[in-house]
Amino acid sequence: MSFTNYLANIRNSVVSIFEGMAVTFSWMLRRPHTVQYPDKVDKGHELIKEGFRGILEVDVSLCTGCLACQRTCPIGVILVEVSKGTERYITRFDIDAAKCMYCGLCTEACPTNAIRHTKEFAYSVDDIRKLVLHYIKEPVKPYKPVKDATPDNFNAGRFVSEIVKNREKEYVEYEAPSVKIPDGGQTEKEKN
Amino acid sequence: MTLEERLNLVKRENEILLNMGPQHPSTHGVIRFIVRADGEIMVEALPVVGYLHRGIEKLAEQTPYTGFIPYTDRVDYLAAMFANHAYVMGVEKLLGIEVPKRAEYLRVIACELNRIASHLIALGSMAMDIGAFTPFLHGIRERELINDITEMLCGARLTYNYMRVGGVSKDIDDRIIKKINDFLDRFLPGFIDEFNRLITNNEILVKRCVNIATVSADEAINFGLVGPNLRASGVKWDLRKNMPYSVYPELKFEVPVGEGFRGEVGDSYDRFVVRVKEMEESARILKQAVSQLPEGEILAKVPKRIKPPKGEVYSAVESARGELGYYIISDGTENPYRVKIRTGSFSAMKAIHIKSQGCFIADLVVLIASMDIVAPEIDR
Ligand code: SF4
Numbered sequence: 285m286s287f288t289n290y291l292a293n294i295r296n297s298v299v300s301i302f303e304g305m306a307v308t309f310s311w312m313l314r315r316p317h318t319v320q321y322p323d324k325v326d327k328g329h330e331l332i333k334e335g336f337r338g339i340l341e342v343d344v345s346l347c348t349g350c351l352a353c354q355r356t357c358p359i360g361v362i363l364v365e366v367s368k369g370t371e372r373y374i375t376r377f378d379i380d381a382a383k384c385m386y387c388g389l390c391t392e393a394c395p396t397n398a399i400r401h402t403k404e405f406a407y408s409v410d411d412i413r414k415l416v417l418h419y420i421k422e423p424v425k426p427y428k429p430v431k432d433a434t435p436d437n438f439n440a441g442r443f444v445s446e447i448v449k450n451r452e453k454e455y456v457e458y459e460a461p462s463v464k465i466p467d468g469g470q471t472e473k474e475k476n
Numbered sequence: 477m478t479l480e481e482r483l484n485l486v487k488r489e490n491e492i493l494l495n496m497g498p499q500h501p502s503t504h505g506v507i508r509f510i511v512r513a514d515g516e517i518m519v520e521a522l523p524v525v526g527y528l529h530r531g532i533e534k535l536a537e538q539t540p541y542t543g544f545i546p547y548t549d550r551v552d553y554l555a556a557m558f559a560n561h562a563y564v565m566g567v568e569k570l571l572g573i574e575v576p577k578r579a580e581y582l583r584v585i586a587c588e589l590n591r592i593a594s595h596l597i598a599l600g601s602m603a604m605d606i607g608a609f610t611p612f613l614h615g616i617r618e619r620e621l622i623n624d625i626t627e628m629l630c631g632a633r634l635t636y637n638y639m640r641v642g643g644v645s646k647d648i649d650d651r652i653i654k655k656i657n658d659f660l661d662r663f664l665p666g667f668i669d670e671f672n673r674l675i676t677n678n679e680i681l682v683k684r685c686v687n688i689a690t691v692s693a694d695e696a697i698n699f700g701l702v703g704p705n706l707r708a709s710g711v712k713w714d715l716r717k718n719m720p721y722s723v724y725p726e727l728k729f730e731v732p733v734g735e736g737f738r739g740e741v742g743d744s745y746d747r748f749v750v751r752v753k754e755m756e757e758s759a760r761i762l763k764q765a766v767s768q769l770p771e772g773e774i775l776a777k778v779p780k781r782i783k784p785p786k787g788e789v790y791s792a793v794e795s796a797r798g799e800l801g802y803y804i805i806s807d808g809t810e811n812p813y814r815v816k817i818r819t820g821s822f823s824a825m826k827a828i829h830i831k832s833q834g835c836f837i838a839d840l841v842v843l844i845a846s847m848d849i850v851a852p853e854i855d856r
């Protein structure tokens with residue numbers, strides 16, 4: 285290596301290092317891209333975008349009990365029980381939020397948009413069993429679909445927020461409302 | 477000193493065994509390298525894979541065709557869109573479905589966004605492994621903007637699950653198009669120039685990468701290297717051009733190849749620069765795709781229960797890490813009979829093994845990073 289080469293090398297190194305430094309310094313004067321979460325998020329900053337696939341919620345009043353979501357889920361997150369009898373009742377609708385991978389296949393399968401994603405994402409709990417969300421409190425009659433109705437997804441988050449808010453409470457063993465079925469409906473459990 | 481001379485220097489008795497990984501920040505995931513070294517010079521670095529094996533191929537046999545799409549996200553978490561794309565393309569071939577034009581364009585847009593995001597991480601982490609931390613943060617920052625776009629487009633930031641058999645899951649709207657255009661405006665001349673000034677032309681990085689682990693064109697083909705690693709060796713092979721799929725024939729773009737930018741053709745620095753140039757091309761493709769986006773359906777008419785006829789099919793896309801292919805065998809039921817996934821990172825492991833022989837230990841990090849391997853893609 286000749287002496288001029290040697291000098292050129294040194295010059296190159298110094299110049300390129302200072303160029304890099306200049307870029308870095310210029311960013312000290314520009315607006316940062318990060319937000320101080322969770323302290324400073326409410327200043328018009330859209331933290332979660334529209335259409336985010338967050339925790340699932342079910343509007344049981346819209347559910348037809350068709351079990352399409354349960355069949356579509358590739359990892360068996362959803363458990364729906366529908367009583368057999370003169371009248372059908374949905375007696376259980378559980379979603380294991382700890383297992384769900386938020387792929388969105390169940391929401392696409394649902395004919396009425398009863399099951400849908402919310403924008404909720406922060407729901408850590410101290411007991412993993414609390415993450416099994418039970419959406420049925422009382423047996424409900426399946427929804428009769430109206431022809432040509434447009435599914436409404438505008439109130440997503442109505443039901444899940446209540447459950448997420450309750451996450452501080454003690455874990456209580458869930459009891460499926462199997463005994464309280466009106467007029468002679470039979471749950472799967474009783475039949476067996 | 478040639479390779480032979482270096483290897484001759486090593487006496488077996490003097491060797492030491494060194495474990496790199498499975499938990500090591502520079503192995504890009506849980507991969508283990510057993511380094512046999514004599515002093516600073518490696519006799520070989522033997523890759524041990526399998527720490528991230530999740531049996532995705534086996535899971536496919538118990539999952540319906542649609543249900544397997546979320547699993548393909550996990551094949552390569554940095555470029556999940558391509559894994560989606562290759563798989564649904566295979567199933568569509570089996571079913572003989574024609575995908576609507578708009579859906580094809582949306583797929584291309586999603587894939588090219590993902591390619592930029594993946595290359596940003598690859599370049600950033602390569603710089604970080606060498607010791608420059610700042611470029612990584614710059615890469616992450618731009619990638620965050622892409623993540624915002626994909627979040628609006630498909631609802632997730634990493635495991636997209638965007639493609640469906642016969643189309644895509646969600647349509648694009650004006651807000652997203654505006655966001656993509658905003659991103660491209662700041663990305664193409666602005667960010668790339670800044671990135672080049674910040675790190676690509678940095679003399680320390682250049683000196684650290686030039687003439688390290690040079691892979692010649694013949695060797696690259698024999699190793700089975702694909703994607704940017706192959707192109708950096710001077711082989712102009714890009715599935716988007718050579719085996720056209722989707723709407724790539726309608727889009728104009730160049731295929732950057734390694735030219736020995738500062739040293740030999742096919743060294744680590746070439747692999748770095750080829751990725752930078754590929755990001756520019758991706759941005760160009762995006763610009764065209766967004767402006768040419770046709771109106772129409774986004775999902776073809778697909779039966780609810782997908783039951784392809786008996787047969788087998790191979791479908792491959794040019795992912796950020798090269799050819800990503802699915803070999804799907806259908807036996808006429810609702811689940812695939814067999815799914816085999818071919819990924820680029822796995823063949824790169826062989827190249828790392830051969831190319832590490834006679835290198836310095838410190839250069840192993842450069843070699844691994846320049847190959848842009850991703851652990852879940854190796855093991856599946
Ligand atoms: S989002 Fe996916 S994983 Fe979760 S319940 Fe629905 S189908 Fe199952």
Ligand code: SF4
Pocket residue numbers: 342346347348349350351352353354364393394395396397398399
């Ligand atoms: S939530 Fe939807 S898909 Fe699931 S059972 Fe109810 S109506 Fe059917």
